[in-house]
Amino acid sequence: MNTLFRFSTFLSAGMIPWLLNLATRLLARGLNMPEPLVHTTGVFVFAQVQAVETRIGRTLCPTRLWRALQNRLREPKG
Numbered sequence: 001m002n003t004l005f006r007f008s009t010f011l012s013a014g015m016i017p018w019l020l021n022l023a024t025r026l027l028a029r030g031l032n033m034p035e036p037l038v039h040t041t042g043v044f045v046f047a048q049v050q051a052v053e054t055r056i057g058r059t060l061c062p063t064r065l066w067r068a069l070q071n072r073l074r075e076p077k078g
Contacts, residue, residue: 028038058064 024035024038024042028035031038
């Protein structure tokens with residue numbers, strides 16, 4: 001029996017929510033905050049990070065950068 005198979009049976013579908021709940025409880029105890037506040041804060045932070053990554057990803061899109069470079073090279077110098 002290989003290691004990958006044993007690991008996948010340990011983390012069954014029922015274990016993942018239990019582990020997330022345990023991690024939330026431990027973090028809440030460590031920060032001395034109520035669990036719902038820790039959960040809500042995590043969701044808020046995730047949404048903010050997602051928005052920033054989307055904004056940066058749109059700005060740094062290779063196609064968009066290539067077009068901007070082409071436009072700058074085409075502009076007449078004056």
